[in-house]
Amino acid sequence: MPAFSDPSGAVLPYDGPGAPSVRARRSTPTPWLVVVAALLVAVLMLAPVLVVFGQATAAGAAEASRLLLRPRTAELLRNTLVLVVLTVPITVVLGCAAAWLVERTTLAAAGVWRTLLLTPLAIPAFVSSYAWTSVLPSVQGLGGAVFVTALAYYPFVFLPAAALLRALDQGHLDAARSLGASGLGAVLRVVAPQLRPAVAGGALLVALHLLAEFGVLQMMRFPTFTTAILQQFAVGFSNSAGSLLAATLVVLCLGLLAVEVLLRGRARISRLGPGTRQQPVAHRLGVWTVPAIGALAILVGLSVVVPAGIVLRWLLRAISAGAVDAVPLLSATGSTIGLAVLAGLAATVAALPGAWLLHRYPSRLAAGLERMTYVASALPGVVIGLALVTLAVQWARPVYQTAALAVAAYTVLFLPRAMVAWRSGLAAAPTELVEASRSLGVSGPGTFARVVLPLVLPSALTGFVLVFLATATELTATLLLAPTGTETLATAFWSASDELDYVASAPYAAAMIALSAPLTVLLRRQILDQR
Amino acid sequence: MTSAGITITGLTVGYGGPAVLDQVSLQVRPGGTTAVLGPSGSGKTTLLRALAGFVRPAHGQIEIGAKVLTDEKGMVAPERRGIGYVRQDGALFPHLDVTGNILFGLPRAERRRAAQVGPLLELVGLSPDLARRRPDQLSGGQQQRVALARALAREPAVVLLDEPFSSLDTALRAATREATLTALRERGATTVLVTHDQAEALSFADQVAVMFDGRFAQIGTPAEVYDAPATPEVGAFLGDTMLLPGLADGRVVDCVLGKLDLTEPATGDVLAMIRPEQLVLGAPSGLTARVVSVAYHGPDAMVRLDLTDTTTRLVARVPGHDAPENGDLVGVVVPGAVRAYPKPAGSG
Numbered sequence: 001m002p003a004f005s006d007p008s009g010a011v012l013p014y015d016g017p018g019a020p021s022v023r024a025r026r027s028t029p030t031p032w033l034v035v036v037a038a039l040l041v042a043v044l045m046l047a048p049v050l051v052v053f054g055q056a057t058a059a060g061a062a063e064a065s066r067l068l069l070r071p072r073t074a075e076l077l078r079n080t081l082v083l084v085v086l087t088v089p090i091t092v093v094l095g096c097a098a099a100w101l102v103e104r105t106t107l108a109a110a111g112v113w114r115t116l117l118l119t120p121l122a123i124p125a126f127v128s129s130y131a132w133t134s135v136l137p138s139v140q141g142l143g144g145a146v147f148v149t150a151l152a153y154y155p156f157v158f159l160p161a162a163a164l165l166r167a168l169d170q171g172h173l174d175a176a177r178s179l180g181a182s183g184l185g186a187v188l189r190v191v192a193p194q195l196r197p198a199v200a201g202g203a204l205l206v207a208l209h210l211l212a213e214f215g216v217l218q219m220m221r222f223p224t225f226t227t228a229i230l231q232q233f234a235v236g237f238s239n240s241a242g243s244l245l246a247a248t249l250v251v252l253c254l255g256l257l258a259v260e261v262l263l264r265g266r267a268r269i270s271r272l273g274p275g276t277r278q279q280p281v282a283h284r285l286g287v288w289t290v291p292a293i294g295a296l297a298i299l300v301g302l303s304v305v306v307p308a309g310i311v312l313r314w315l316l317r318a319i320s321a322g323a324v325d326a327v328p329l330l331s332a333t334g335s336t337i338g339l340a341v342l343a344g345l346a347a348t349v350a351a352l353p354g355a356w357l358l359h360r361y362p363s364r365l366a367a368g369l370e371r372m373t374y375v376a377s378a379l380p381g382v383v384i385g386l387a388l389v390t391l392a393v394q395w396a397r398p399v400y401q402t403a404a405l406a407v408a409a410y411t412v413l414f415l416p417r418a419m420v421a422w423r424s425g426l427a428a429a430p431t432e433l434v435e436a437s438r439s440l441g442v443s444g445p446g447t448f449a450r451v452v453l454p455l456v457l458p459s460a461l462t463g464f465v466l467v468f469l470a471t472a473t474e475l476t477a478t479l480l481l482a483p484t485g486t487e488t489l490a491t492a493f494w495s496a497s498d499e500l501d502y503v504a505s506a507p508y509a510a511a512m513i514a515l516s517a518p519l520t521v522l523l524r525r526q527i528l529d530q531r
Numbered sequence: 532m533t534s535a536g537i538t539i540t541g542l543t544v545g546y547g548g549p550a551v552l553d554q555v556s557l558q559v560r561p562g563g564t565t566a567v568l569g570p571s572g573s574g575k576t577t578l579l580r581a582l583a584g585f586v587r588p589a590h591g592q593i594e595i596g597a598k599v600l601t602d603e604k605g606m607v608a609p610e611r612r613g614i615g616y617v618r619q620d621g622a623l624f625p626h627l628d629v630t631g632n633i634l635f636g637l638p639r640a641e642r643r644r645a646a647q648v649g650p651l652l653e654l655v656g657l658s659p660d661l662a663r664r665r666p667d668q669l670s671g672g673q674q675q676r677v678a679l680a681r682a683l684a685r686e687p688a689v690v691l692l693d694e695p696f697s698s699l700d701t702a703l704r705a706a707t708r709e710a711t712l713t714a715l716r717e718r719g720a721t722t723v724l725v726t727h728d729q730a731e732a733l734s735f736a737d738q739v740a741v742m743f744d745g746r747f748a749q750i751g752t753p754a755e756v757y758d759a760p761a762t763p764e765v766g767a768f769l770g771d772t773m774l775l776p777g778l779a780d781g782r783v784v785d786c787v788l789g790k791l792d793l794t795e796p797a798t799g800d801v802l803a804m805i806r807p808e809q810l811v812l813g814a815p816s817g818l819t820a821r822v823v824s825v826a827y828h829g830p831d832a833m834v835r836l837d838l839t840d841t842t843t844r845l846v847a848r849v850p851g852h853d854a855p856e857n858g859d860l861v862g863v864v865v866p867g868a869v870r871a872y873p874k875p876a877g878s879g
Contacts (some may be wrong), residue, residue, distance in 0.1 A: 433622055444608050
């Protein structure tokens with residue numbers, strides 16, 4: 001009840017006063033401790049961005065214009081934009097078409113296809129890039145970069161599109177038809193508007209990954225802002241030059257976020273009424289069955305089978321040549337798992353206050369905090385890494401080149417994964433159940449232990465695993481921040497493949513694929529849960 | 532279980548805006564059943580949530596028995612009130628089976644004794660075979676009854692029901708309501724039911740409190756609020772009414788239906804309130820009317836009529852087997868007494 005507990009008026013109610021639908025939400029005082037914790041997390045998330053801009057402005061206008069107006073910068077900008085403009089539409093077409101075939105047609109073995117089409121997410125893009133270049137050196141430059149990244153990132157569109165098409169109410173299509181729309185018209189006027197926000201979100205994710213991509217583009221010798229920043233860092237750390245490039249990258253990211261907001265449109269899609277959803281009617285493929293299966297097989301072949309097969313071939317060759325050195329492999333695996341567990345725990349804990357606030361006390365403040373965490377995470381690993389290096393060197397020398405700093409970077413980068421997981425988990429433990437428990441004589445802490453925790457735990461675990469997996473294959477921030485003398489699977493793989501030592505890289509590549517395999521299962525469940 | 536009465540005095544609740552409950556007072560006798568009846572948004576659910584302890588009132592006091600639950604100084608936490616609360620959706624815990632749900636509120640040692648679940652299930656009219664089902668394997672009515680059994684397991688002195696039957700279909704609703712009422716009577720629990728269903732309120736409760744806009748418009752027995760509504764609005768909310776302008780002189784009102792006896796004395800310009808079942812149709816003599824339409828409901832039928840030589844449209848409820856045909860000319864008689872209300876100023 002804000003009238004009592006909210007003298008500052010900082011927490012604004014979502015709906016009009018006294019609206020019965022929100023009565024449950026605002027009947028208890030706002031927990032200021034949680035608000036403070038969520039604010040703290042948001043500030044930590046935004047600190048890197050502020051540092052980057054601070055450094056960039058510190059360079060001075062003359063230096064800035066000298067660095068930014070070079071032909072080199074124009075080339076980086078052009079390369080980055082061309083890559084985004086070419087790759088994103090390809091992923092949208094591939095992702096939507098595959099989602100439609102799997103979810104809305106009579107295609108056999110849809111479950112198998114669903115898994116296979118998500119599997120590219122378990123193969124880090126720089127690993128499949130290594131696989132392709134190791135057998136086809138001609139896969140290079142812009143063409144090679146588009147080829148590899150499109151195949152690696154189309155699942156970002158496929159996943160939300162499939163989830164939406166699966167959850168689509170056939171009743172809407174039927175209603176459109178009975179109101180005189182043709183079959184195609186119904187799809188365009190009923191399905192497409194519902195699909196648009198999901199696809200826009202997926203496309204944004206692809207574009208952000210392209211801005212952040214380092215490994216693939218370095219291998220393809222296709223320089224973008226991210227590769228230039230890391231090169232700058234490698235040849236000698238020039239704060240202002242690196243920060244200026246990073247600041248430009250941040251501006252590009254913010255631009256993409258704005259474009260996505262525009263594309264998504266203002267429409268809100270709500271499910272109305274207590275009516276039950278109609279099971280979708282599968283579209284008959286008929287004579288198109290064989291071409292459809294062929295197209296999906298080619299997609300899966302190029303994005304999964306070929307890269308994984310090549311890695312396997314190099315691995316077998318390494319084993320038969322006795323070139324697999326167990327000690328560094330095990331130590332890299334150990335430090336990767338260690339860092340990933342720490343990052344998973346840190347992100348899961350850090351995401352809870354914000355998620356809890358949004359769930360129990362929805363307000364503009366809480367929504368704003370959430371938005372802030374997403375913006376910070378949209379930035380490339382290299383920007384976050386660079387900012388944390390700067391922060392540590394200037395103000396916290398002792399944590400420089402320790403695991404703590406790397407874990408902080410992973411938390412900033414991957415917090416939204418934990419946040420999304422918490423939110424779906426908390427949605428499974430609505431206020432009504434908490435109240436039912438209280439009215440049955442169980443105290444607040446008891447209710448948390450006996451009702452909230454059992455319902456939320458599976459989702460929290462999912463969030464942990466998602467952060468764990470992302471950390472296990474993270475390359476750019478790790479290159480900047482890994483503790484001295486520590487190799488992770490990604491950095492060990494990278495230093496070997498950088499020397500074109502395909503045999504030595506193979507065990508690390510295989511280990512990363514094996515470690516990421518559970519991701520496919522988790523994400524698949526995410527689609528299946530959308531009923 | 533000892534029953535305890537409920538006393539609510541001057542309760543005001545606002546969610547930071549205009550008051551949702553405005554100076555509400557209500558008494559429920561020990562073991563009694565009170566239905567709070569009102570349109571959506573009238574504040575009836577807020578009243579229940581304040582009783583259960585989920586809403587902190589701005590002013591006012593709530594007592595159960597001799598125990599003060601909420602007053603100016605503070606409020607007792609929901610879990611210490613000993614009040615059972617059953618929501619519209621049942622709010623069963625999805626991670627527990629029926630037994631786990633029913634035993635949830637009991638002390639740890641008692642939760643091991645699963646044998647007590649059977650009698651509780653029978654109390655609410657369910658088969659003990661359901662004890663190991665999960666909530667999603669139950670029908671809506673079964674979920675409702677398990678939620679009631681869960682609340683009753685703690686032997687609360689007071690049970691609050693928040694539209695518990697409104698999500699059930701008609702046949703299930705009657706059966707669930709009957710089972711609920713029987714179980715509550717057996718336990719002697721003081722019950723407050725919130726509903727927007729007039730028939731439910733009238734048949735379920737021994738006291739009906741009609742709520743409009745955060746205030747009680749009338750509190751009385753079902754017969755009182757139906758037959759002698761405090762205002763025409765209350766009367767209209769509880770069932771169909773006709774309001775006929777007339778001139779009253781103490782015991783009798785003169786209107787288009789002739790001179791009718793009054794239940795309460797009134798004088799001057801009044802509106803006479805007549806319910807459709809008060810009209811008796813017969814062979815055309817005296818006052819006559821032409822049948823305009825007949826809506827047949829089975830047991831009864833609603834007949835719309837135009838009173839001969841007037842512009843007055845009447846509605847009569849007659850036994851279904853005795854309904855006239857469209858276009859028939861029938862006689863109209865009002866045998867009993869009617870209630871009259873002062874005519875609001877400015878309405879002609």
